[in-house]
Amino acid sequence: MITKEKEEAVKLIKKYKTNNPFEIAEHKKIQIFYCDLKELRGMYRYYKRNKQIFINSTLPDYTQKLVCGHELGHAIFHPNLNTPFFESNTFFSKNKLEIQANRFAIELLLPDYIINNYPEYTLEQIARVECLPIELIRLKYGSY
Numbered sequence: 001m002i003t004k005e006k007e008e009a010v011k012l013i014k015k016y017k018t019n020n021p022f023e024i025a026e027h028k029k030i031q032i033f034y035c036d037l038k039e040l041r042g043m044y045r046y047y048k049r050n051k052q053i054f055i056n057s058t059l060p061d062y063t064q065k066l067v068c069g070h071e072l073g074h075a076i077f078h079p080n081l082n083t084p085f086f087e088s089n090t091f092f093s094k095n096k097l098e099i100q101a102n103r104f105a106i107e108l109l110l111p112d113y114i115i116n117n118y119p120e121y122t123l124e125q126i127a128r129v130e131c132l133p134i135e136l137i138r139l140k141y142g143s144y
Contacts, residue, residue, distance in 0.1 A: 005100060008076060009107035019108055021069040025053060030075050032068065042067035044074035045082045051075045062131035066105060073104030099139070106136040 013019045016027050025032055031050060034057040037043070041063070042055045053071040055064050074083045077100050110130060118126050123141070127134040 003103060003107075005073070005077075005103035006107040009104055009111065012108065013111060019111055019114075021065060021072045021105075021108060024108075025068065025072055025075070028075070030072070034064075042071050043083060044071040044078075046080050051079065066109065066132065066136075069105035069108050070101045072108070073101035077101070077104065102136055102139055106132070106140045110137065110140065 009019075012024050016024050018024065022032065029051070031052045033052060033054045035054060036058055037054060037056040040054075040056060041059060042053065045052045045054065053068060053075065055067050055071070057064075059067065071083075074081065074097070078097055081097070083097060083101070110126070110132060114130070115126065118129070121129070123137050124134055126132075127137050
């Protein structure tokens with residue numbers, strides 16, 4: 001099934017020739033700030049006509065990349081809202097906006113061409129190799 005989140009991720013990957021959310025945010029002139037956010041992984045903020053992503057600097061690099069992808073999803077689909085990304089339970093959120101940001105993030109970070117590199121792998125094995133939460137990979141396949 002092709003969702004609007006997948007369509008947007010594929011479009012951005014083609015346009016910018018990368019699936020790296022930091023590089024895409026830079027191309028889209030979205031400011032990224034790193035700081036100790038305590039219980040937040042990250043947040044998106046629209047302030048004085050500027051799109052801003054805040055990322056918890058205490059997180060490992062691979063988690064920061066995921067957070068950036070998630071917040072980039074908010075910047076694209078919910079550009080005028082301010083949205084915090086909480087440390088716990090965000091991947092299990094029933095909130096429509098969070099689910100949409102999660103779908104975008106996984107489509108960006110794990111596009112089909114990367115999945116195709118693992119023809120014999122289970123979703124759990126792909127999650128481990130790519131350092132992504134299995135909950136997000138399941139979301140990609142509709143088994144959330």
